[in-house]
Amino acid sequence: MLLSTRGLSKTFAGLHAVEAVDLNIPEGEIRALIGPNGAGKTTLVGMISGRIAPSSGRVFFDGEDITRLPAHRRIRLGMAYTFQITSVFAGLSVAENVSLAARRRLRGKALQAEVDAALTRVGLQDRRTQDARDLAYGHQRLLEIAMGIVQRPRLLILDEPTQGLAEGEIAEFVNLVRDVSDRTTILLIEHNMRVVMDLAQRITVLSAGAVLAEGTPAEIHANADVQAAYLGRGSDAEAG
Amino acid sequence: MELGPYLVLATLEGAITAAVLALTAVGLSLVFGVMRVVNIAHGEFFMLGAVLAWWIAQSVAGHPAIGFALALIFAPLLVGALAVAADMTILKRLNYDPERTIVATIGLLYIIQQLTLMGYGPDARPVEAPFNTRLAIPWFERGAEGWQMIWPWGLGTTTYKLAVIGAAAMILCAVWALMTRSRIGLVMRATQADREMALAFGIPVERVYALVFGFGAALAALAAVLIVPIQQAHYLMGGDPLLLSFIVVIIGGLGSLPGTVLAAVLIGLSDGIISVFFSPTLAKIIATLLVALVLVFRPQGLFGGRRT
Amino acid sequence: MRAYAIHAGLLAILLALHFTLPAYHHGNLARVMVLASYAMGYNLLFGYTGLLSLGHALFFAAGMYGMGLGIQHLGLSPAPALLLGLASGAVVSGLLAALALRTSGVAFMIVTLMFAQAGYLTVLYFGEVTRGDEGFVIQQAQRVLWGVDLSAEGNRYIAALLLFGTCLMVSLWLVRSAFGRVLVAIRENEDRVRMLGYDVFAHKLAAMMISGGMAALAGAAYGLLFGYVGATFASVQYSIFPLLWVLLGGAGTVLGPFIGTLFMFYLIDLGSDLTTAYMLIAGVALVLLTLFAPQGVMGEVRRRFWRELP
Incomplete structure (x- = not known):
């Protein structure tokens, strides 16, 4: 179990x-x-x-x-946990949000690649430089999920x-x-x-x-x- | 003087500190309770009350009681009006954000203090008490012929000091009645309990806030008018009342009126008695550390129940 | 790299000013650089981690007194005295952090305020050792570091610039590091950081100790360079100053503390020519900043011109 x-x-x-x-x-x-x-x-x-x-x-x-x-x-x-009420880092960029989730286990180029992969997977790659607060609600949910999967939990x-x-x-x-x-x-x-x-x-x-x-x-x-x-x-x- | 009479004296002086402190702290507590605003400028409203009392008293001719009576009415009103203005121009525009309002009231502290320094000057000035008869206090001592009553030199008080204690008690009862029995008190309590709900019920929350801020400042000013015939008015006199009010409000439980009054009595009395044994500086060090530790380990206060 | 270039550029300008400024402003700028180092320490905690302390004078004074008492009573030479100052700051901030970090928001502000007040009163209470309000002077002979007389104008400026440059580059490196980014994330959303697997308490503790250490180093340097140690530097006012400087210059920007300290220093300098009530300027500035420009100068620059400004 x-x-x-x-x-x-x-x-x-x-x-x-x-x-x-x-x-x-x-x-x-x-x-x-x-x-x-x-x-x-x-x-x-x-x-x-x-x-x-x-x-x-x-x-x-x-x-x-x-x-x-x-x-x-x-x-x-x-374990990874995605919040019921969207809880992203509103003032940080989309890429930085995902990087924070990944940085615990990765650094440098590997980090970059992993973040790109996660963003591509949820379809947010072209919004990576936007502030998370500027995303539409549905996109913020996807960002949450990207932050979850990038941790490879x-x-x-x-x-x-x-x-x-x-x-x-x-x-x-x-x-x-x-x-x-x-x-x-x-x-x-x-x-x-x-x-x-x-x-x-x-x-x-x-x-x-x-x-x-x-x-x-x-x-x-x-x-x-x-x-x-x-x-x-x-x-x-x-x-x- | 021996320890016994000394302690009686310390208790009496402590009771005056407690009376004035209770009024000041209740003002601070109301503002925090209803508005969730920590008003660092509260001590300056106190100071302003004392300075205005001096200004009113010296500009009125005749018996000192007339000037004092006028000061008792107008100094709190003026200070209250100033606080209402500060609320409407500053705090309201900050949306009562807790951290930003603290920074703004620190600014307000310096503005009030330094403007007073410019207008009123660096001197300490007295206000004459309306009445001031000396009362000696007897003491009992066992001498050669058994118990006898003596009148130790220096053991005594004045009618004015007793009147301050009485007046403070009356004002506190009035505030209590206002909060629990009147419509405006109900409105304040409703706003305190749930701002959104109060808004939904059509309570003009912003006006309530302005009123509470003014009322809290007026209470501090009133306390200062009462004490100014005993202490003198000085532009830096706001520091101690601020610190002590903080101690009282935090130990009494943030926003709880009975707890605040109880803590004021405790702190005021012990302040008088502790200073018999310790230097005032050491007493202050202990008090500030105590407050900090209470906030860290028992944020609901020593007397406050657990808030839900 | 562009970020490092810009910040190094500022240091180059400050070095050039060393040779060109008239004596009065030369002395002022040395003071501003040391105080700005204090502000940068404050900024790491307030601007980047989002913890608003009202008690940083405690750390500034811990450094100053650690250094000053070390020289005065232990007969230390300047280098170990500075280290003692730094160490006192780190210890005091570590202890305060362990207690104060159990609270947050308004309670954190009040707790730090109260501890700093207790520290100030302690300095007064042990007046025989600290000389209380009056303070004590550090003699010229005691201010010679590795053969360099720090009481001489030119040496003092260079020493201040070295301190400032070190703090600036350390700040810059720190806020761009993985550690610094977690601090920013804590400021933005503490709960989320915890649920990403970071130890929030440990990060805050480290931030507070680095911040306190930098403040203490600035305090120690201030005492050593200007030859005076006094209780004023432990008072509430000196907790409010770095807040004011950082708010004015821009919280959460590396250059902000310097800009804010420079402006406010000259504003108060001009004000105290006109009136003894020069703190009025500080009060008005605090109110106006919270009302109209919570971002500060460099915050505005970041918003308008360069989003990546560190």
Whole structure:
């Protein structure tokens, strides 16, 4: 298992945001994490990436207990995290944004080449000198993803990456993720069910802080509990 | 003088410091609480209150009480008006950005201080108290014939000093009533709790801010008018009240009124008593370090509850 | 390379001025260069890392007193005294950083202000050693570094230029290095930097120690070159000055601190001819800068003419 959690829980002022979640993601998988708003997805991912301290439970990365490691140490072990709310360096150029992400492991010409490759991959190469704040929203999301993949992480956590993207951009994104996934394990938090069904090998459904179901897209689609708690309530495309 | 009477005296003097400090610090605390602005120029508003009190008092003929009464009314009003003007011309244009407003109020500090130096000069000048009867305080001592009452030399206070303590207590109660019972207090608290929500409910937030900034400055000026018959007015007198108010506001919990008053009483009283044992410089060193450490390790203040 | 050329050009001009300036301005410029080194140290923390300290006088004074007390009480010669100054600055800034960096924003400003105030009061409290407000003079005989008499006008200018040039080139190299770019990124978005795997605290700590060290070196040099050590240099005013200089010249630019110090020095110099209330100029400048030109002079240049200006 590349990533696993044991009994991971978080209480905010007596409320159980996440309760006793056991998660097992093997190397190479694309795992989707879905659930209605307020189900605790972002809190769970926050505990995995080290942004939020858990109330109890443990996190393991590649067999190592990382529960007590600060966020930056986890990232160095090979996690990458893209923010749900776009969080690029607004005052810096597009290329510098990606360079910052890559500079931890590369310098000089190799850095340059890697940054160019990542920018080309997300289609931002011709905007490399612009300030990130001048990019359109969809392009800022792509920049986030470029900053994620340029780190060559073993686990890439994508927190609602398609939010606010146009139809065409979403299709591009799906291709991109599939392309990256041959060497990177992916944990995808996503509202757009078409993207989830398209990409995920397995899906974990979170509801009220606990795991409601887990299985292949087909199994989840057929799961009565999930339909009752989640899918059945809203439209297929924009559940939640 | 023996230690016992000395401590009584120190406590009395400390109570005056506490009274004046509470008024000044509540002004600072209100501004920080409602506007999230750290006003470094607060001490200069205090100084301006004292200097204006001198100016008003010396330009009125007749009994000193008349001049003092006029100063008590007009010095805070003038200082408040100046602060409102500063808010509208400077702070509002900075969008109340916390860091930039600090830099701007540092600038304001020098502007007020140096203009006072140019206009008023470098001298310290007294204001006559409206009434000032000396009151001796008795002390009990066991002599040859058992307990007896004595009147140690130097142990005493004045009616004016007691009046300062009383007046400060009354003003604080009035501020408390204003904040909790009146409509304007409700508006201020609503703005403090959630600026966006207040805007949505049609509260003129910018006018509330200007008012609060003026009110906070007026409180500092009022405290200065009260103290100026005891201390003299001087263009550099704003430094200590600023530092002490900071200490009080931080220890009392940023933006919490009861905490601020409690801390003012504690700091004022201990300032009087500590200076019996330590040099004032050492007392100040300890106090500044204490404040810094409180901010680092307990930012909600010693008395403040955890803010959510 | 173009960036290095421009900055080296400034140093060449300053060297040429050494031979041409009249005595009065020659002396002023030596002072400006030392103070600008202080401002450059401040700028590394404020302009590049985004940490607004109101307590840098503590570091400036740590350097000055480390040097001065070393000469006065330990009988050191200038070179080890300067090193002692630098070391005191690094230690003091490291300690303050370890505490103050637990806070951020407004709390960081107040904490640094309070510690610097405590430092100033400490200088006064130990008046027997430090001579308090009055300060002490470093005699000409004690200011001979490797056979060069630093109290002589010409030597002093060259020494100031050497210090300034070193600080300028170190700043330039630092802000263009990988380390410097992480500092800028911290200024822009601290949380994101952490989630890219950088140790934000360690970077800030290093930035604060380099900044404090540079300020201390400038303080030590100031005391040595101009022969006087006094408590004024530890007061709040000397924490506000570098902020003012950097704001005026342009925060987050390598040349900004020099430009700001030069302008403000002459402005206050002119002002103090007219009135004793010369700090009025500083106050007005602070308000006007925050209101109308938060970018400063070189910030404007960068915005309008040359985006790559370091």
